[in-house]
Amino acid sequence: MHIDEFIMNHEVSLRLGFFFGIFGVMAIWEIVAPRRTLMVSKTIRWTNNLGIVLLNTMLLRLLFPAAAVGMAVFAENNGWGLFNYLSAPFWLAVIVSVIAMDFVIYLQHVLVHAVPALWRLHRVHHADLDYDVTTGARFHPIEIILSMLLKFATIVVLGPPIVAVVIFEILLNATAMFNHSNVKIPRYIDRLLRWLVVTPDMHRVHHSVEDDEANSNFGFNLPWWDRLFGTYRDQPRGGHEAMTIGIHKYRKPKQVSWLPGMLALPFAGRITGYTINRREWNTPEETTAHEAR
């Protein structure tokens, strides 16, 4: 199919074009209509957050030069995966594949919050003291590598059309930059958008220092999984302007805003009460009743 050939030849420029295009739009939007005042200067944020992005991009190119698209071609050539096995209509295979890959990303996100060692990696994303377009791409290199391996596994099982993989990568990249942006969107528009896509106000709840809020709204792209699986939370208790972004225990700029600190962050500190098996499950009334006994 010639559309595959076009995509194979232009994959990198397509992805880069969308990345810089959407990054530019969101960066200007953040300056024109910001939601919150930043804690750390934009210069420090951008150099360090984009520094980790550059590092991750080079690392991925080095380790997996063919990337996810290469894996989709490999699965297709070998007849591996659901859609290389079934003869489903092309459009259906594309839609189902994009939705299924998004669901895997949701599950992965819940997992990295629940498993202590994985949370150590993922907290690099959460330790950002501010929330802007660069937060969306700020992940620890080890988490990036693990994500890629999970993506490969998903592609091998699913056998998605190559177009679906490219659409998904561009879409996820675009929505991650959109919903991490420090932009103000009128409430009624946010309400409408939330039925289709994760909005900045929806995902900001997930970046709260409050544990219950940080363990809500795991979706990156489609907003339905959180509603379906019970992890949806409408708004932060403190309000969007006053809420505190980041992680309680890690707030020193050297550790959370500068590149060397970010890279070392997964290895800092002891296991705390954050992890899922140490969390307080009882409601306050139940705790009192239990203690009274």
Ligand SMILES: [Zn+2]
């Ligand atoms: Zn998270």
Ligand SMILES: [Zn+2]
């Ligand atoms: Zn996030």
